[in-house]
Amino acid sequence: MEKDIKKILLIMGHSAGVGDMLRASASWRALKNKFPTADLHLLFLTKDPGYVSETLISKHHLLASFHTLDKRLKGLKDWMEFFKGFAKLVRELNPDLIVDMEPHGLKSSMLCLYARLKYKIPSVGIAEFPGRGLFYTHKAPSSRVVLKSKDYTDRYFVVLKAFGIERQGLPIELEETEEGRQFRETMRSRFSIPEDVPLLGLNIGCGTPDALWKRPNLELLREAVHKVQKATSSFLVLSGANFEADVNERFLEGYHLPALNLAGKTNILELAGLIKACRLFISSDSGPYHMSVALKVPTLGVFVKDFPYSYHNHPWVRNVVLQSHQDIEKFISSALELWKYSSE
Structure with missing residues (x-):
């Protein structure tokens, strides 16, 4: 054979x-x-x-x-x-x-x-x-x-x-295309993002009817992300499809740190460039989560319940469940572990 x-x-x-x-x-x-x-x-x-x-x-x-x-x-x-x-x-x-x-x-x-x-x-x-x-x-x-x-x-x-092939820990893979690279290299000038500030990415996502149940609570997510951003002195960029722009805007209500809603501003190939530009990418259980893992960008997956079926387990990935205020501490510590990992 x-x-x-x-x-x-x-x-x-x-x-x-x-x-x-x-x-x-x-x-x-x-x-x-x-x-x-x-x-x-x-x-x-x-x-x-x-x-x-x-x-x-x-x-x-x-x-x-x-x-x-x-x-x-x-x-x-x-x-x-x-x-x-x-x-x-x-x-x-x-x-x-x-x-x-x-x-x-x-x-x-x-x-x-x-x-x-x-x-x-x-x-x-x-x-x-x-x-x-x-x-x-x-x-x-x-x-x-x-x-x-x-x-x-x-x-x-x-x-x-x-x-006779076994997985042996092989991760999923994705490489940035030319479209993604061009977006990444021009996004700061296009959207007036300071050149000297590291980027923190966030995908709230889960905007289709069958995926809404996987979307984290916005209040809890806002509090957790705000603390991570403050601790890292970063600039927050929110990704998403056109129909997810509204949920990003709701997230940003009362948010007082530098942030930009880029929902609908990228196609799927440019999204890879946006993710690649981030020092840490935070995402719900949706497509961009898997893209970030496959790109080997430090990735924090945020889940509404323990769901090992969807987890990736690699040094550049952490998975957290965000159900209550008690979960925020683990969210922050996991994010900061990954932030440190990205600088090593």
């Missing part, structure tokens, strides 16, 4: 969320380590065509190309277009191997079987339930058997067990 592999087509389809997709990047790195001369191509089966994460992942440094197929299939015509689009991609890429990263569902399994029967391309997948392993040339055991961790990133390593 490992001989003469130059092109690997990965199939994903779980969630189009920025964080969900970025968390797969640790497995991409593991594959690159195993097959250093191979190009990785990602096919994402989406129910949200055009989602913002597509722009970010299409520029990811570990991927040679990125493609999507709409998986909202309502009838025979949709199914025919689905397989037609896949066949076209396979002919264009001519991969040596297809890896189905997903443990559940049958669409990705059927694509792997189709590629094996029509184009003689071997595949690797997860035998999650009886019979699913038959769709693949090689199979990994069920995630229910081998997945012991609560870390969401580890789900993408289940299929890699077919190669």
Whole structure:
């Protein structure tokens, strides 16, 4: 299976969320380590065509190309277009191997079987339930058997067990693009931010209806961030999407330290530059949290409850639960630990 592999087509389809997709990047790195001369191509089966994460992942440094197929299939015509689009991609890429990263569902399994029967391309997948392993040339055991961790990133390593690959602490990855670099290098002059003051980043985020429950209490967050900013003599920059500008303004009501609301002022690629400019980035459990971790910027993740499933555990990351005033002390101490880490 490992001989003469130059092109690997990965199939994903779980969630189009920025964080969900970025968390797969640790497995991409593991594959690159195993097959250093191979190009990785990602096919994402989406129910949200055009989602913002597509722009970010299409520029990811570990991927040679990125493609999507709409998986909202309502009838025979949709199914025919689905397989037609896949066949076209396979002919264009001519991969040596297809890896189905997903443990559940049958669409990705059927694509792997189709590629094996029509184009003689071997595949690797997860035998999650009886019979699913038959769709693949090689199979990994069920995630229910081998997945012991609560870390969401580890789900993408289940299929890699077919190669004998273990995660071994690999972090997720993201590199600043040219768009991000240009934003970072010009943001101080564009927004009249003093050149000699370190930046403290804050993403309140969680502005979509399904994520609102993950948004920290603004009063507690305001008090905690204010104390961190005062202790670090920094300038606060708030990130966010257009529809999150209002919550940033509510946060800034009565806030008497230097701060700037940049919600809606960056696209997803420029956001990486904004994060990279910060000495410390504080974020709720949302896409920018995972971006900051992947960029290896000192990152404080703020959660409304203990949620190890979403945590990253690396020297440049701390995760805190902010539910009451009693939690503010740990918030501050964790932030200052990271502030010190960033200067070392």
